[in-house]
Amino acid sequence: MTGLRTIRLDSELYRRPDPRQRDNLTQRAGAKPDDSARQTKCTSLASIGKPMRFALYQPDIPQNTGAILRLGACLAMPVEIIEPCGFVLDDRRLRRVAMDYGGLAEMRRHRSWAAFCETMAAESRRLVLLTTRAAQAHTRFGFDPADVLLLGRESAGVPAAVHAACPVQVRVPIAARSLNVAIAAAMVAGEALRQLDAFPTASAAPSEGKGIR
Numbered sequence: 001m002t003g004l005r006t007i008r009l010d011s012e013l014y015r016r017p018d019p020r021q022r023d024n025l026t027q028r029a030g031a032k033p034d035d036s037a038r039q040t041k042c043t044s045l046a047s048i049g050k051p052m053r054f055a056l057y058q059p060d061i062p063q064n065t066g067a068i069l070r071l072g073a074c075l076a077m078p079v080e081i082i083e084p085c086g087f088v089l090d091d092r093r094l095r096r097v098a099m100d101y102g103g104l105a106e107m108r109r110h111r112s113w114a115a116f117c118e119t120m121a122a123e124s125r126r127l128v129l130l131t132t133r134a135a136q137a138h139t140r141f142g143f144d145p146a147d148v149l150l151l152g153r154e155s156a157g158v159p160a161a162v163h164a165a166c167p168v169q170v171r172v173p174i175a176a177r178s179l180n181v182a183i184a185a186a187m188v189a190g191e192a193l194r195q196l197d198a199f200p201t202a203s204a205a206p207s208e209g210k211g212i213r
Helices: 033-039 062-075 092-104 113-122 160-165 181-196
Strands: 053-057 079-082 107-110 126-130 147-151 168-171
Touching: 053 062, 053 113, 062 079, 062 181, 079 113, 107 113, 126 160, 126 181, 147 181
Parallel strands: 053 079, 053 147, 079 107, 126 147, 126 168
Antiparallel strands: none
16 A cells, blocks of 8 residues: 555564563464454553554454544554454555545554554553443543554454453543544544643644545
């Protein structure tokens, strides 16, 4: 996909996390994507000063993924894609929404939930799941710079095992059933960056008319 830095991450290419940091991260990267969530647990780890980011669990609507890539570019927040996706990442619907902001987005791809968990543990990150099932509002939670804002599939959210693997779960207080995933991502990221005084200080707008082709 032109303009997007897409990197497939295989856990064997990275150092294995310290056993004290792994806790219940029992599933190796070689696990199949459909069963890794049942056996893998990501745990809360101390911040090491790396930037906050979004993570999309097996996204299935390209327009929403494009919107989050654009959001990540504007807020200087990298985006992690947990495969398999429900579409090809060079889908024109994704490119149409991401526009030329895709060239500014930092994106990594993980071949499975297990590979993603292993990488996040190695980087000492905490998973914060956005879910309507959470008891705690995002405005009542104290965010950390190394947090990962995890968003589920638009069609089905995340499996119960992924819920259990996330040490923190927050919801956006609303009067209806649910928000669009990209809107929820923007609201929670905005509150997190406000708390941390971490909004970008300089604008780097893409060149007009460049686009993603």
